[in-house]
Amino acid sequence: MxxxxxxxxxxxxxxxxxxxxxxxxxxxxFPSPANDYLEAPIDLNKYLxxxxxxxxxxxAVGDSMLGANIGNNAILIVDRSIKPSHGSIVIAxxxxxxxxxxxxxxxxIALLPENEKYDPIYIEQGQNFEVLGxxxxxxxxxx
Amino acid sequence: MSVFALVDCENFYASxxxxxxxxxxxxxxxxxxxxxxxVIARSKEAKxxxxxxxxxxxxxxxxxxxxxxxxxxxxxALYGDISNRVMNILAGMANNIxxxxxxxxxxxxxxxxxxxxxxxxxxxxxxxxxxxxxVGIPVRIGIAPTKTLTKVASYLAKEQTKRPGIxxxxxxxxxxxxxxxxxxxxxxxxxxxxxxxxxxxxxxxTAYDLACIDISLIRSRYSVVLERTVRxxxxxxxxxxxxxxxxKKQIVVSRSFxxxxxxxxxxxxxxxxxxxxxxxxxRKENQLCSKAGVFIRTSPFRIKDKxxxxxxxxxxxxxxxxxxxxxxxxxxxxxxxxxxxxPYAKSGVMLMNFSDTHVKQYSxxxxxxxxxxxxxxxxTIDQINQxxxxxxxxxxxxxxxxxxxxxxxxxxxxxxxxxxxRVNE
Numbered sequence: 001m002x003x004x005x006x007x008x009x010x011x012x013x014x015x016x017x018x019x020x021x022x023x024x025x026x027x028x029x030f031p032s033p034a035n036d037y038l039e040a041p042i043d044l045n046k047y048l049x050x051x052x053x054x055x056x057x058x059x060a061v062g063d064s065m066l067g068a069n070i071g072n073n074a075i076l077i078v079d080r081s082i083k084p085s086h087g088s089i090v091i092a093x094x095x096x097x098x099x100x101x102x103x104x105x106x107x108x109i110a111l112l113p114e115n116e117k118y119d120p121i122y123i124e125q126g127q128n129f130e131v132l133g134x135x136x137x138x139x140x141x142x143x
Numbered sequence: 144m145s146v147f148a149l150v151d152c153e154n155f156y157a158s159x160x161x162x163x164x165x166x167x168x169x170x171x172x173x174x175x176x177x178x179x180x181x182v183i184a185r186s187k188e189a190k191x192x193x194x195x196x197x198x199x200x201x202x203x204x205x206x207x208x209x210x211x212x213x214x215x216x217x218x219x220a221l222y223g224d225i226s227n228r229v230m231n232i233l234a235g236m237a238n239n240i241x242x243x244x245x246x247x248x249x250x251x252x253x254x255x256x257x258x259x260x261x262x263x264x265x266x267x268x269x270x271x272x273x274x275x276x277x278v279g280i281p282v283r284i285g286i287a288p289t290k291t292l293t294k295v296a297s298y299l300a301k302e303q304t305k306r307p308g309i310x311x312x313x314x315x316x317x318x319x320x321x322x323x324x325x326x327x328x329x330x331x332x333x334x335x336x337x338x339x340x341x342x343x344x345x346x347x348x349t350a351y352d353l354a355c356i357d358i359s360l361i362r363s364r365y366s367v368v369l370e371r372t373v374r375x376x377x378x379x380x381x382x383x384x385x386x387x388x389x390x391k392k393q394i395v396v397s398r399s400f401x402x403x404x405x406x407x408x409x410x411x412x413x414x415x416x417x418x419x420x421x422x423x424x425x426r427k428e429n430q431l432c433s434k435a436g437v438f439i440r441t442s443p444f445r446i447k448d449k450x451x452x453x454x455x456x457x458x459x460x461x462x463x464x465x466x467x468x469x470x471x472x473x474x475x476x477x478x479x480x481x482x483x484x485x486p487y488a489k490s491g492v493m494l495m496n497f498s499d500t501h502v503k504q505y506s507x508x509x510x511x512x513x514x515x516x517x518x519x520x521x522x523t524i525d526q527i528n529q530x531x532x533x534x535x536x537x538x539x540x541x542x543x544x545x546x547x548x549x550x551x552x553x554x555x556x557x558x559x560x561x562x563x564x565r566v567n568e
Contacts (some may be wrong), residue, residue: 053227057557062568080277080278099568
């Protein structure tokens with residue numbers, strides 16, 4: 001697999017949105033020539049989250065979505081402001097419980113697993129079913 | 144022309160508890176005060192069961208649970224985060240907003256054409272469905288030419304069946320009058336039950352009666368504040384959005400104890416917890432305080448007990464947000480007000496006389512760089528404790544201030560990595 005280098009990531013930056021870029025004060029003498037070229041470190045929050053107020057994190061439990069690269073214990077980034085469409089990975093509530101599945105709208109509304117071991121869930125008329133939001137990313141941690 | 148909206152989250156705390164619990168959709172829910180003392184929020188279903196606001200939990204618990212109700216201890220980490228999300232959405236929808244409380248905001252919709260009620264209704268419906276979809280919180284919206292009338296509109300929005308949750312009043316006296324006739328006097332913003340009792344002597348029953356009263360009579364017999372209310376009810380804009388970025392005037396951290404405390408050794412760690420918490424809040428606001436105080440009191444509801452209530456304020460040598468300065472003050476002040484063998488039921492720490500951190504004035508007796516170091520120390524402690532309360536001052540209680548009796552607090556779904564909602568695949 002080919003890998004492209006994107007840039008450096010600051011560890012503090014995962015939780016802090018505040019950036020003390022010029023904390024070092026230089027009262028006399030030459031300022032660092034690199035100061036002019038300072039850029040903010042790459043921010044995973046900005047990369048992963050499009051609409052912060054509508055985004056929630058949930059933890060996936062199970063292995064029915066392995067085909068969509070969602071492993072057991074993965075953190076899912078759920079955006080409630082995105083309209084679910086045919087083929088979206090969604091968080092849905094069905095029978096008073098949240099589940100993560102692939103949404104099928106055609107020919108029949110169903111929630112599909114991404115693992116042969118499991119069966120699709122067809123939504124029956126009158127069944128309590130609601131899509132909470134669309135999963136826009138999954139974070140699988142190896143360590 | 145002025146146009147305002149009042150956006151009011153419906154049964155806010157109870158609605159927050161529902162976001163990640165689809166099984167609670169139609170269940171009666173109550174949220175309890177810290178210590179599980181009394182009911183501070185109710186879902187619609189709980190209101191229908193006749194559960195009153197503020198009722199002691201032990202009195203209503205049995206009946207409520209028998210009727211299938213679900214109760215929660217208060218989870219302010221969750222409510223605060225959800226409130227921020229709602230307020231952020233609203234800020235993007237209006238020229239300006241005034242966050243009035245954790246679950247209410249006024250919006251400035253200047254130049255919206257209120258003559259055409261479709262425009263207002265369309266905006267309100269859009270706003271309502273957006274917040275419901277994005278955050279999962281139901282809101283009620285009242286639109287009107289004055290802030291006082293938005294409160295009236297919001298009250299009337301509760302009863303709307305055609306367009307539930309929204310109501311608008313245009314700047315037309317006939318329309319205003321017909322709305323005001325449906326609102327009891329004590330529901331008017333700024334009137335309340337006590338004043339409405341006084342006003343009922345004049346034969347006033349509804350908001351309409353108040354709006355029709357002679358202004359000069361109100362001014363001479365009551366107050367300019369009430370005069371302003373009357374004018375606003377008539378559609379005359381007197382109040383603008385409170386946009387003042389005035390930092391908070393004071394910070395109070397106080398709690399009732401789950402058990403009565405009679406010994407100062409037992410009281411100190413808890414009061415110190417309050418001091419630590421208050422300083423954290425102060426630093427979050429980027430403020431310094433130059434005065435602080437501590438208070439203790441017994442329970443006025445236990446008539447048979449000996450009663451005592453006292454407070455002691457102290458001045459800091461220079462404006463500070465250093466926890467150690469406050470703990471020092473508490474150490475000196477508490478013994479002065481404490482009396483032996485009184486069953487103390489509540490205490491608290493107050494910080495006041497604020498100034499911004501960037502206008503810090505140094506005292507003659509403090510070295511500048513020492514303060515800077517303390518600044519860093521406090522910042523570091525805050526950063527570490529933000530994730531988990533790992534650093535405590537030796538004089539704090541061993542369990543920390545979160546150790547109040549909370550029997551059923553929901554997970555901090557949105558603010559803690561370990562408590563994220565779990566979703567089965």
